[in-house]
Amino acid sequence: MCLGVPGKVVAIDGNRATVDFWGVRRQVLLDVVDEPVAVGDYVLNHVGYAIRRIPESEIGETLALFEELLAQDDAADLMAGDVRAEIAGTGAAPDGES
Template identity: 40%
Template sequence: MCLAIPALVTGLLPDGMARISLDGVVKTISVALVEDVRPGDYVIVHVGHALARIDPDEAERTLALLAEAGALGAAVAAAEARP
Protein backbone atom coordinates (compact mmCIF):
# COMPACT_ATOMS: atom_id res chain seq x y z
CA MET A 1 0.00 0.00 0.00
CA CYS A 2 1.25 3.48 -0.86
CA LEU A 3 0.45 6.51 1.22
CA ALA A 4 0.67 10.16 0.20
CA ILE A 5 0.75 12.48 3.20
CA PRO A 6 0.51 16.23 3.78
CA ALA A 7 3.72 18.01 4.76
CA LEU A 8 4.62 21.63 5.44
CA VAL A 9 7.03 23.33 3.04
CA THR A 10 9.61 25.12 5.14
CA GLY A 11 11.95 26.35 2.43
CA LEU A 12 12.64 26.37 -1.28
CA LEU A 13 15.89 25.06 -2.72
CA PRO A 14 17.42 25.29 -6.20
CA ASP A 15 16.46 22.96 -9.05
CA GLY A 16 12.79 22.46 -8.14
CA MET A 17 13.49 21.10 -4.68
CA ALA A 18 12.10 22.10 -1.29
CA ARG A 19 12.59 21.32 2.36
CA ILE A 20 9.54 19.95 4.19
CA SER A 21 8.69 19.14 7.77
CA LEU A 22 6.52 16.24 8.82
CA ASP A 23 6.02 15.58 12.51
CA GLY A 24 9.50 16.91 13.27
CA VAL A 25 11.23 15.08 10.42
CA VAL A 26 12.85 17.37 7.85
CA LYS A 27 13.26 16.04 4.30
CA THR A 28 14.20 17.40 0.89
CA ILE A 29 11.67 16.65 -1.84
CA SER A 30 10.99 17.59 -5.45
CA VAL A 31 8.30 20.20 -6.06
CA ALA A 32 8.77 20.16 -9.84
CA LEU A 33 5.25 18.80 -10.39
CA VAL A 34 3.50 21.61 -8.46
CA GLU A 35 3.47 25.24 -9.58
CA ASP A 36 4.04 28.22 -7.29
CA VAL A 37 4.92 26.33 -4.11
CA ARG A 38 5.96 28.66 -1.29
CA PRO A 39 7.20 28.20 2.27
CA GLY A 40 4.16 27.78 4.52
CA ASP A 41 2.23 25.77 1.91
CA TYR A 42 1.14 22.21 2.60
CA VAL A 43 1.76 19.68 -0.15
CA ILE A 44 0.79 16.05 -0.58
CA VAL A 45 4.04 14.06 -0.66
CA HIS A 46 4.57 10.61 -2.14
CA VAL A 47 7.96 8.96 -2.64
CA GLY A 48 9.88 12.21 -2.36
CA HIS A 49 7.69 14.24 -4.72
CA ALA A 50 5.04 16.86 -4.02
CA LEU A 51 1.95 15.88 -6.01
CA ALA A 52 -0.37 18.80 -5.18
CA ARG A 53 -0.84 21.71 -2.84
CA ILE A 54 -3.47 21.17 -0.13
CA ASP A 55 -5.54 23.55 2.00
CA PRO A 56 -3.89 24.03 5.44
CA ASP A 57 -7.09 23.13 7.33
CA GLU A 58 -7.48 19.94 5.30
CA ALA A 59 -3.81 19.09 5.88
CA GLU A 60 -4.18 19.52 9.65
CA ARG A 61 -7.34 17.38 9.72
CA THR A 62 -5.64 14.67 7.68
CA LEU A 63 -2.54 14.68 9.88
CA ALA A 64 -4.72 14.51 13.01
CA LEU A 65 -6.63 11.52 11.61
CA LEU A 66 -3.39 9.76 10.66
CA ALA A 67 -2.00 10.37 14.15
CA GLU A 68 -5.22 9.09 15.74
CA ALA A 69 -5.10 5.95 13.60
CA GLY A 70 -1.47 5.42 14.54
CA ALA A 71 -0.46 5.69 10.89
CA LEU A 72 1.47 8.95 11.16
CA GLY A 73 4.35 7.38 13.06
CA ALA A 74 4.68 4.63 10.46
CA ALA A 75 4.59 7.16 7.61
CA VAL A 76 7.25 9.30 9.29
CA ALA A 77 9.42 6.25 9.94
CA ALA A 78 9.16 5.28 6.27
CA ALA A 79 10.07 8.83 5.23
CA GLU A 80 13.11 8.79 7.53
CA ALA A 81 14.29 5.53 5.98
CA ARG A 82 14.40 7.01 2.47
CA PRO A 83 17.53 8.95 1.43
Protein backbone atom coordinates in the same frame (compact mmCIF):
# COMPACT_ATOMS: atom_id res chain seq x y z
CA MET B 1 -1.91 1.97 -2.34
CA CYS B 2 0.14 5.11 -2.34
CA LEU B 3 1.56 6.34 0.91
CA GLY B 4 1.02 10.08 0.68
CA VAL B 5 2.17 12.12 3.62
CA PRO B 6 1.37 15.77 4.18
CA GLY B 7 4.10 18.06 5.44
CA LYS B 8 4.85 21.74 5.78
CA VAL B 9 7.33 23.50 3.49
CA VAL B 10 10.05 25.20 5.54
CA ALA B 11 12.47 26.19 2.74
CA ILE B 12 12.61 26.19 -1.05
CA ASP B 13 15.69 26.07 -3.27
CA GLY B 14 14.74 25.94 -6.95
CA ASN B 15 12.68 22.79 -7.52
CA ARG B 16 13.68 21.35 -4.17
CA ALA B 17 11.73 22.00 -0.99
CA THR B 18 12.64 21.14 2.56
CA VAL B 19 9.47 19.78 4.10
CA ASP B 20 8.79 19.18 7.76
CA PHE B 21 6.87 16.01 8.45
CA TRP B 22 5.89 16.47 12.05
CA GLY B 23 9.39 16.86 13.39
CA VAL B 24 11.39 15.14 10.64
CA ARG B 25 12.56 17.06 7.58
CA ARG B 26 13.17 15.72 4.14
CA GLN B 27 13.90 17.08 0.67
CA VAL B 28 10.91 16.91 -1.64
CA LEU B 29 11.01 17.72 -5.36
CA LEU B 30 8.52 20.16 -6.80
CA ASP B 31 8.75 19.04 -10.46
CA VAL B 32 5.20 17.74 -10.76
CA VAL B 33 3.22 19.83 -8.29
CA ASP B 34 0.70 21.85 -10.28
CA GLU B 35 0.55 25.04 -8.27
CA PRO B 36 3.25 27.42 -7.06
CA VAL B 37 4.46 26.34 -3.64
CA ALA B 38 5.64 28.79 -0.99
CA VAL B 39 7.26 28.42 2.40
CA GLY B 40 4.53 27.68 4.92
CA ASP B 41 2.37 25.70 2.47
CA TYR B 42 1.36 22.14 3.10
CA VAL B 43 2.25 19.66 0.37
CA LEU B 44 1.45 15.99 -0.14
CA ASN B 45 4.61 13.91 -0.62
CA HIS B 46 4.76 10.62 -2.48
CA VAL B 47 8.12 8.89 -3.14
CA GLY B 48 10.02 12.15 -2.84
CA TYR B 49 7.77 14.28 -5.03
CA ALA B 50 5.16 16.80 -3.99
CA ILE B 51 2.02 15.78 -5.88
CA ARG B 52 -0.29 18.39 -4.42
CA ARG B 53 -0.21 21.73 -2.65
CA ILE B 54 -2.85 21.43 0.06
CA PRO B 55 -4.58 24.78 0.34
CA GLU B 56 -5.48 25.56 3.92
CA SER B 57 -8.91 26.70 2.83
CA GLU B 58 -9.58 23.22 1.49
CA ILE B 59 -8.63 21.60 4.77
CA GLY B 60 -11.51 23.64 6.12
CA GLU B 61 -13.63 22.58 3.18
CA THR B 62 -13.05 18.90 3.88
CA LEU B 63 -13.93 19.41 7.53
CA ALA B 64 -17.05 21.34 6.56
CA LEU B 65 -18.06 18.45 4.32
CA PHE B 66 -17.77 16.09 7.28
CA GLU B 67 -19.71 18.42 9.55
CA GLU B 68 -22.43 18.59 6.92
CA LEU B 69 -22.60 14.81 6.78
CA LEU B 70 -23.05 14.69 10.54
CA ALA B 71 -25.43 17.65 10.59
CA GLN B 72 -27.82 15.91 8.18
CA ASP B 73 -27.84 13.11 10.61
CA ASP B 74 -28.41 15.30 13.62
CA ALA B 75 -31.93 16.07 12.61
CA ALA B 76 -32.74 12.39 12.60
CA ASP B 77 -31.11 11.41 15.84
CA LEU B 78 -30.86 13.01 19.22
CA MET B 79 -27.96 10.78 20.29
CA ALA B 80 -25.80 12.44 17.70
CA GLY B 81 -26.55 15.73 19.38
CA ASP B 82 -24.84 14.49 22.52
CA VAL B 83 -21.77 13.45 20.60
CA ARG B 84 -21.76 16.78 18.80
CA ALA B 85 -21.81 18.59 22.11
CA GLU B 86 -18.79 16.51 23.05
CA ILE B 87 -17.05 17.56 19.84
CA ALA B 88 -17.77 21.20 20.56
CA GLY B 89 -16.34 20.70 24.03
CA THR B 90 -13.07 19.06 23.03
CA GLY B 91 -11.87 21.38 20.29
CA ALA B 92 -9.76 18.40 19.30
CA ALA B 93 -7.20 20.38 17.36
CA PRO B 94 -6.79 24.12 17.69
CA ASP B 95 -7.35 25.99 14.49
CA GLY B 96 -4.03 27.77 14.81
CA GLU B 97 -2.44 26.14 11.78
CA SER B 98 -5.34 26.13 9.44
